Amino acid sequence: MKKNKALKALLICLLCLPVLVKGQPPRGPLAMSPRVNADKTVTFNYIAPNAKDVKLSGQFLTGAAAMTKNEQGMWSVTVGPVKPDIYPYNFVVDGVSVMDPANVDFFPNERFKGSLLDVKGDEPLIHALKDVPHGSVSYEYYPGVENTTGSLVVYTPPGYDKSQNKKYPVFYLISGTTDTEEDFFKVGRVNLILDNLIAEGKAKPMIIVMPNGNIEARVADQKGGLKPADPAGRESEEAITRAKNFANDLVTKVIPYVEKNYRTLPGAANRAIGGFSRGGGETLRTALGNMDKFAYVCTYSAYLSPKEMETEYKDVAGKPAVTNQKFKLFWVSVGSEDFLYKSTVEFLDYLKAHNVNYKSLITGGGHTWMNVKQYVAATAPLLFK
Amino acid sequence: MKKNKALKALLICLLCLPVLVKGQPPRGPLAMSPRVNADKTVTFNYIAPNAKDVKLSGQFLTGAAAMTKNEQGMWSVTVGPVKPDIYPYNFVVDGVSVMDPANVDFFPNERFKGSLLDVKGDEPLIHALKDVPHGSVSYEYYPGVENTTGSLVVYTPPGYDKSQNKKYPVFYLISGTTDTEEDFFKVGRVNLILDNLIAEGKAKPMIIVMPNGNIEARVADQKGGLKPADPAGRESEEAITRAKNFANDLVTKVIPYVEKNYRTLPGAANRAIGGFSRGGGETLRTALGNMDKFAYVCTYSAYLSPKEMETEYKDVAGKPAVTNQKFKLFWVSVGSEDFLYKSTVEFLDYLKAHNVNYKSLITGGGHTWMNVKQYVAATAPLLFK
Numbered sequence: 001m002k003k004n005k006a007l008k009a010l011l012i013c014l015l016c017l018p019v020l021v022k023g024q025p026p027r028g029p030l031a032m033s034p035r036v037n038a039d040k041t042v043t044f045n046y047i048a049p050n051a052k053d054v055k056l057s058g059q060f061l062t063g064a065a066a067m068t069k070n071e072q073g074m075w076s077v078t079v080g081p082v083k084p085d086i087y088p089y090n091f092v093v094d095g096v097s098v099m100d101p102a103n104v105d106f107f108p109n110e111r112f113k114g115s116l117l118d119v120k121g122d123e124p125l126i127h128a129l130k131d132v133p134h135g136s137v138s139y140e141y142y143p144g145v146e147n148t149t150g151s152l153v154v155y156t157p158p159g160y161d162k163s164q165n166k167k168y169p170v171f172y173l174i175s176g177t178t179d180t181e182e183d184f185f186k187v188g189r190v191n192l193i194l195d196n197l198i199a200e201g202k203a204k205p206m207i208i209v210m211p212n213g214n215i216e217a218r219v220a221d222q223k224g225g226l227k228p229a230d231p232a233g234r235e236s237e238e239a240i241t242r243a244k245n246f247a248n249d250l251v252t253k254v255i256p257y258v259e260k261n262y263r264t265l266p267g268a269a270n271r272a273i274g275g276f277s278r279g280g281g282e283t284l285r286t287a288l289g290n291m292d293k294f295a296y297v298c299t300y301s302a303y304l305s306p307k308e309m310e311t312e313y314k315d316v317a318g319k320p321a322v323t324n325q326k327f328k329l330f331w332v333s334v335g336s337e338d339f340l341y342k343s344t345v346e347f348l349d350y351l352k353a354h355n356v357n358y359k360s361l362i363t364g365g366g367h368t369w370m371n372v373k374q375y376v377a378a379t380a381p382l383l384f385k
Numbered sequence: 386m387k388k389n390k391a392l393k394a395l396l397i398c399l400l401c402l403p404v405l406v407k408g409q410p411p412r413g414p415l416a417m418s419p420r421v422n423a424d425k426t427v428t429f430n431y432i433a434p435n436a437k438d439v440k441l442s443g444q445f446l447t448g449a450a451a452m453t454k455n456e457q458g459m460w461s462v463t464v465g466p467v468k469p470d471i472y473p474y475n476f477v478v479d480g481v482s483v484m485d486p487a488n489v490d491f492f493p494n495e496r497f498k499g500s501l502l503d504v505k506g507d508e509p510l511i512h513a514l515k516d517v518p519h520g521s522v523s524y525e526y527y528p529g530v531e532n533t534t535g536s537l538v539v540y541t542p543p544g545y546d547k548s549q550n551k552k553y554p555v556f557y558l559i560s561g562t563t564d565t566e567e568d569f570f571k572v573g574r575v576n577l578i579l580d581n582l583i584a585e586g587k588a589k590p591m592i593i594v595m596p597n598g599n600i601e602a603r604v605a606d607q608k609g610g611l612k613p614a615d616p617a618g619r620e621s622e623e624a625i626t627r628a629k630n631f632a633n634d635l636v637t638k639v640i641p642y643v644e645k646n647y648r649t650l651p652g653a654a655n656r657a658i659g660g661f662s663r664g665g666g667e668t669l670r671t672a673l674g675n676m677d678k679f680a681y682v683c684t685y686s687a688y689l690s691p692k693e694m695e696t697e698y699k700d701v702a703g704k705p706a707v708t709n710q711k712f713k714l715f716w717v718s719v720g721s722e723d724f725l726y727k728s729t730v731e732f733l734d735y736l737k738a739h740n741v742n743y744k745s746l747i748t749g750g751g752h753t754w755m756n757v758k759q760y761v762a763a764t765a766p767l768l769f770k
Contacts (some may be wrong), residue, residue: 029615030496030612030615032612048481050480051481060770093481094479094481095433095435095436095477096433096436096479096483097483097486098481098482098483098484098498099483099484099498101482101496101497101498102495102496104493104494104565106491106496106498108489109489110487110489111415111486111487112486113483113484113486113498129526129534131534134526136523136524136525137523137524138521138522138523138524139520139521139522139523139570139576140519141514141519149514149516161646161647164549181490185524191524226417227415227417229415230415231680241447242411261546267401283677336410
C-alpha cells in the first residue's frame with residue numbers, strides 16, 4: 001500500500017516534467033487550458049517554471065491580464081465572465097507571444113500565432129456545433145496562375161454527396177491580410193454557421209469556396225522567389241495590382257476548377273463573393289471588375305476609396321441603373337470601433353450619392369472575427385433568393 | 386525625389402514595428418522563415434528585439450542551434466545542408482518554446498506547438514505535391530460514443546466524386562499520443578503520398594479515415610469534465626482500457642458512419658487499420674480484439690507486450706493458423722533509434738516464436754513523422770491486393 005502511494009507520488013512528479021523524446025519538440029506536462037467555468041469565467045494555465053512574467057492577451061480583454069505562478073511552475077489567471085463567442089488570444093511570456101500549448105484550436109496566419117477561446121452560449125450561438133445535419137469541409141488543390149498550385153477550402157452543404165444530380169450555387173469567401181485559406185473554416189466556423197442556417201431553413205444550401213487571398217506569396221513560394229512585404233496602404237497602387245492578380249486567379253482558375261469539379265448552378269445569379277478586410281477589398285475589386293460574374297457582393301470590414309471608384313470602376317456609380325440591375329445584393333458591414341470604420345462610411349456615402357443600391361450593417365466592435373461571424377450569419381440568408 | 390526616399394525609409398522603418406490592431410494579436414513585421422537555400426541549407430529568421438537568447442530546435446539538428454541578432458532585432462541562423470524531408474522545429478526564446486510566427490505549416494498537437502520545415506528533394510519525394518490527379522481531404526463530424534460528436538479527417542482518392550457508382554476499400558489510420566486527427570494529413574501528408582502512389586499505379590485507390598485517438602479528452606471536453614492526464618505507461622491497465630474505448634468508438638461508431646456516408650466496399654478484406662505510436666497500440670488492440678473486422682494491420686513505431694498478448698489476445702498466438710488466415714498483412718515497422726525499438730523487437734520475437742506471420746521493416750531514425758511517412762509509403766502498396 002505504502003509502496004503504491006510512493007510510486008503514485010513519483011508518477012505525479014514525473015508528469016510535471018516535460019517529456020523529452022529524442023529530437024522531438026518537448027511534450028510538456030498536462031496544463032488544462034483554457035477552461036471555461038460554469039459562470040463563464042475562464043481559467044488559463046501555462047507551465048513555465050523559469051519564466052519571470054507571464055500575461056494573458058486576448059480579444060475578450062481590454063488589456064493584458066497578469067498571471068501568477070504556483071509552486072509547480074504553472075502560471076494561471078481567471079478572467080471574465082466572458083461574453084459567449086470565439087476569441088483569439090495568446091500568452092506573453094517574458095515579452096514573447098506564444099500560443100497556448102494546451103489548446104488545439106488555433107488561428108491560421110502567415111505572421112502571428114494565436115489560440116482560440118470558445119465560450120459557448122446558454123442558448124447555442126449561430127456557430128455552435130449542434131445536432132443538425134452537417135456539411136463537409138474539403139481541402140483541394142487547383143491549377144492556379146503562373147503554373148502554381150493553389151489551395152482551396154470548400155464547404156459542401158449537408159446531403160451534397162447523396163444528392164447526386166442536384167446542383168448548387170457557390171459563395172466565394174476570402175479572408176484577410178496574413179490570413180490563410182483556412183481562417184473562414186477554423187476561426188469563422190462558416191461550415192457550422194451554414195449547417196445551422198440551412199437546418200433552420202434560413203439559408204439556401206450552397207457551396208462555399210475559400211481561396212487564399214495572397215497570390216504573391218504562393219507564386220514566391222513555388223517559384224523560389226522572395227515573399228513580398230504587405231503593400232503600403234490598402235489604397236496603394238500595389239494593393240490594387242495585387243487585388244487584380246487575385247481576381248485574375250479567381251475568375252480564370254478557381255471558378256473553372258470549381259465548376260468542373262463540383263455540381264454548380266451556372267451564371268452570375270448563382271455566384272456570390274464576399275470577404276473580410278483585405279479579402280473584402282479583393283471582393284469589391286473582383287466583383288466590380290467582373291460585373292457579369294457575380295450577382296451578390298458582400299464586404300465585411302472593407303471599402304474602396306471614392307478615388308479608386310472613380311478611376312478604376314467609373315461605370316459602377318456612373319451607370320447606377322446597370323449596377324443595380326446586375327447586383328441583387330451589394331452588402332457592406334463594419335464595426336463602429338473598426339479602424340476602417342471612417343473609410344467604410346465614406347464608401348457608403350459615395351454609393352448613396354450616386355444612387356447605387358446597397359445594404360449596410362453597422363455593428364459595435366472592431367476589426368475582428370467575432371464581427372465577421374455575425375456578418376456571415378446576416379448575409380448568407382440573403383444569397384441566391 | 387528626396388521626399389520619396391524619406392517616405393520610403395519611413396515606411397520600411399514602420400514595417401519593422403509590430404502592427405497593433407486594437408485587440409488583435411500583434412501582427413509582426415515580415416520575417417521570411419524558414420527559407421530553403423539552393424544548396425539545401427536553411428535560414429531561419431525570428432524577430433525579437435528584446436530577447437536575450439534565441440535558439441533553433443528541430444529534428445534535423447543534433448542539438449539546438451544558437452541564433453544571432455542583427456541591428457533590426459531579427460535573430461537568424463543558417464543550418465545544414467538538410468536532408469530533404471519534413472521536420473518539426475521551434476524557436477527557443479529565452480527558454481520559451483515558440484512556433485515560427487512566419488510559417489503557416491504547423492504540427493497540430495494537444496500539448497506542444499511546433500512548426501514544420503519542408504525541404505524538397507531534387508527528385509520529388511514520395512510526399513511531394515506533384516502534377517498528378519489529387520484526392521480530397523474532408524473534415525467530418527460523426528456521432529460518437531457517450532453521445533459525443535467526434536471529428537474525422539477523410540481522404541478520398543482522385544476521381545472519387547466523379548465515379549458515382551464505384552466503391553472503395555478503407556484504411557483507418559490513427560495518430561499518436563497528443564496528436565490530433567489532423568496529423569496524418571498536416572504532418573504525414575498521406576493525401577499526397579497516396580496521390581503519388583496511385584498515379585504510379587503502386588497503390589489501389591482507397592479511402593483513408595483518420596480519427597482522433599483520444600476518446601477520453603473528447604468526452605471530457607463535451608461533458609464538461611476534467612481532461613485526464615496520459616496513462617502512466619503504454620502497457621498500463623489504463624492505457625489498455627483507453628485503447629478499448631477507442632476500439633469501441635471506431636468499430637461501433639466510426640465504421641458505421643463511414644460505411645453509411647462513403648461508397649465503401651464491404652467486409653474485412655476491404656478494411657485496413659494502421660497507426661503511429663499510441664495509434665499503433667490502438668491499431669493492434671482494435672484489430673486483435675476484432676479479428677473479423679480488418680484483414681490488414683499496420684503498426685508504425687508501436688508494439689504490444691508478450692504479457693498483454695498472453696492475457697488479452699491469447700488466441701492470436703495460440704491459434705496461429707487462424708490468425709494467419711485472417712490477416713492478409715500484419716505489418717510492424719520501427720526505427721533503430723526509436724525509444725520503443727527494443728519492445729518492438731520483443732513483440733516481433735513473440736510473433737515469430739508463435740508462428741504468427743508478419744512483415745517487418747526496421748529502418749534507421751527514431752520515433753518521428755519522417756519515419757512514419759516512409760512506413761505509410763511502404764505499406765499502402767500492400768493493401769487490398
